[in-house]
């Protein structure tokens with residue numbers, strides 16, 4: 167049997183789960199409107215079909231005050247039940263099981279009605295919460311219980327009580343946010359009464375045959391968080407109050423330690439759950455950066471936990487569980503933990519999706535239907551856009567030839583995968599290698615396509631996915647061999663000196679800086695090293711699990727420059743940009759804005775900063791100044807009268823990323 171621990175059933179008394187895989191809670195943006203519930207139902211149904219043991223919805227508020235944002239998803243009134251019923255029916259029809267997460271945002275609520283144990287504003291929301299009165303606390307507990315009762319009416323198999331990540335329950339538990347001195351605060355025992363009462367009264371209300379998962383903050387990663395002894399005491403009290411399972415929560419949202427981005431080691435927090443093993447007898451779930459079956463199996467086999475939670479990996483591949491079970495892990499579309507289409511979307515109030523799987527949360531719209539008429543189609547360029555397009559076209563039944571001048575598939579992902587902390591990009595290339603073969607795409611590598619031979623071949627359609635060319639920057643001395651492009655470094659391995667200036671502070675400029683300062687192998691491959699660098703206390707000897715960070719010395723001295731005003735990196739993605747900025751700061755990279763590039767000579771790079779001249783004494787300059795579309799082939803075909811479809815960087819290079827490239831390739835392929 168493949169992955170015997172992962173596929174061992176889990177007996178919860180009234181129900182036996184078929185395996186140890188939990189699809190963790192993940193907000194999609196579809197929870198908020200009744201009109202979107204059919205889309206949400208299709209999304210969950212597809213994942214139930216893929217064999218996951220148990221799923222948890224995104225956070226649903228038990229009251230208006232508990233909203234994450236105005237008009238967010240809520241289950242507090244009898245007339246809310248019907249829409250949830252559509253979802254549970256769809257999941258049960260596929261043989262799946264689903265719990266509803268009850269999330270009260272407390273002071274993280276992005277609205278003026280927010281409440282908290284005390285009037286202490288959070289650093290990540292503009293609203294100061296109202297402190298709950300003692301009656302308000304009682305009412306809030308009743309709201310949780312009522313929401314659970316309604317969830318049961320709606321057909322859910324259980325609820326998850328969200329007690330971590332810095333939301334209301336966590337705010338009650340931690341002294342930093344609970345400054346009360348009544349029955350609900352003052353010492354640790356009174357601070358934890360709130361969650362214990364919620365679980366106890368919920369269990370009384372819903373009966374024994376209903377799952378209650380409690381998400382327990384086991385590592386707060388903020389000053390004034392819980393001590394380990396308090397965490398153990400709370401876990402025992404939650405078990406005694408009637409929880410069926412305890413899930414692991416890592417880090418408050420305001421923590422300045424990354425917890426799920428791609429540079430966090432795989433299963434890098436499983437040790438936290440392991441520490442609680444033996445303290446309680448109900449099953450424990452490990453979370454964070456578990457994305458492949460061998461990682462999940464290891465966590466279970468080594469006894470760190472009884473179950474594993476994966477949220478984003480199930481967004482990336484709905485059939486994750488079935489593929490693992492049938493020995494086809496190499497066909498899993500792996501979550502690369504980029505956050506670009508999931509969390510970043512949610513923070514922008516957009517519907518979530520997935521960079522590597524644009525169908526996620528769009529199952530009813532982006533369908534894979536057999537082609538009406540089988541065509542011969544050439545796709546030129548096997549970067550992310552071309553690979554996504556070619557494989558989807560072939561899956562629909564077209565005869566597809568994918569041509570690339572390079573000896574390997576992947577385009578720029580072959581450079582991205584070399585960046586320390588971006589090791590996951592290898593997985594996307596592995597996935598597409600299998601997917602292209604499985605769908606029967608004819609692959610021609612090491613073959614530069616030209617207009618004349620494409621015309622002679624007489625394809626029905628030609629898709630141009632030829633990507634981008636790095637933008638050239640001219641200044642006196644820019645033709646010096648010590649002035650390099652990012653491809654000289656990442657594709658051609660040209661040697662780089664000890665002191666380096668990078669021109670351009672976009673995504674690639676930041677990646678280049680990390681490439682130049684970081685030791686190999688990267689800390690993303692070593693939990694102990696990574697934890698030291700970020701100041702995570704793996705002994706849990708300190709409250710909140712925080713120690714002084716101990717970053718390793720940088721490999722080189724680096725300056726990262728941009729012409730525009732303001733902080734470099736301000737335009738990086740919302741949920742990952744701060745990690746890149748903090749990483750480079752820890753590596754003493756000098757980041758400068760409002761820079762003019764004057765010349766490069768034996769002294770170094772002459773620049774102005776806000777008009778003031780400076781010389782950076784560097785051995786090399788690396789240019790990462792954006793890109794231009796590579797349309798040479800498209801233009802040549804147009805000159806021969808052949809119409810083409812442009813996708814990815816070949817279409818628009820500005821603001822291009824792999825999310826847009828894969829999405830555009832997939833959408834075009836669903837229509838041809």
Ligand code: FAD
Pocket residue numbers: 504506546547548549550551552569570571572575576577578579581582585613614615616631632633634656673674677796799813814815816822823824825827
């Ligand atoms: P490309 O990936 O550029 O692929 C184009 C392909 O066309 C190439 O393989 C090329 O060989 C081939 N080709 C060109 N002309 C011909 C021809 N005449 N005949 C045959 N083949 C031809 N994006 C993100 O979203 N997130 C990230 O974290 C991220 N990190 C990055 C890190 C680095 C270091 C780099 C360089 C890029 C990164 N990107 C990232 C950007 C991302 O890789 C690109 O947006 C994406 O690769 C664009 O895809 P594409 O298919 O349009 O083009």
Ligand code: NAP
Pocket residue numbers: 506637638639669670671672673674675677727728729730731739790791792793820821822823824
């Ligand atoms: P980019 O994000 O557009 O950044 C280009 C940088 O070069 C900017 O800092 C720009 O700032 C500077 N620049 C532009 N024209 C210049 C010129 N003529 N002379 C000097 N400097 C110039 O492009 P990129 O870094 O090449 O990234 C390409 C794409 O890949 C982006 O869409 C990015 O999102 C994606 N990517 C994403 C990630 C990620 O982690 N999400 C990582 C890598 C790449 P000034 O104009 O202020 O100087």
Ligand code: SF4
Pocket residue numbers: 478479481482500501502503504505506507508509519520521522523
């Ligand atoms: Fe994972 Fe990125 Fe997809 Fe989110 S967008 S699920 S992080 S691959």
